[in-house]
Amino acid sequence: MKIGRSKDVPAEIPTSSMADIAFLLIIFFMVTAVFSATKGLEFKLPSNEDDNRPTETEEAVFIQVAADGSISVDCKPMEVSDILDYLGPKLKRDAQKPVILYTDPFASYQSMISVYDVLLVPEREDNLLREKNLPPKYGWKVKNISVPTQSEIQDYIDIFGYNPFEAQCES
Secondary structure: OOOOOOOOOOOOOOHHHHHHHHHHHHHHHHHHOOOOOOOOOOOOOOOOHHHOOOOOOOOOEEEEEOOOOOEEEOOEEEOHHHHHHHHHHHHHHOOOOOEEEEEOOOOOHHHHHHHHHHHHHHHHHHHHHHHOOOOOOOOOOOOOEEOOOHHHHHHHHHHHOOOOOOOOOOO
16 A cells, blocks of 8 residues: 655644734733722822911022023022022021022023032032031032923913013013
């Protein structure tokens, strides 16, 4: 009896069963996954009514670097070296007081960076003194520096119709 050669069966993997398994895995992960629901906004409420600090009329320190490199702090012309003397008493009273550093789009980077570096001096020097077990020189640091971007300013102008930084010192 002569045994005939069988026809070559092409090597293929049945994909229908794989599709079923993949579908079942997707269903399994969808059912077992935990979806986090937004539970609302979190607010930090005051813990005690006696603990409220008095609200100052001047909420933030506003530092403006003009196009010509001149600097004004809270609408008062000032040198870079005088900024820390001005900020010290304000930040000792309220360590969370924001410092807004607005730079004119045509001001040099060096002018803005020199002001920013001065704002970081108290923290740097106090850290160096602490490493040497010496008492801090300043005892305060600028914790809340805000540098608004041009797109943020443009969004504000689009909504309210004026540039808040140009109108800041006019009143």
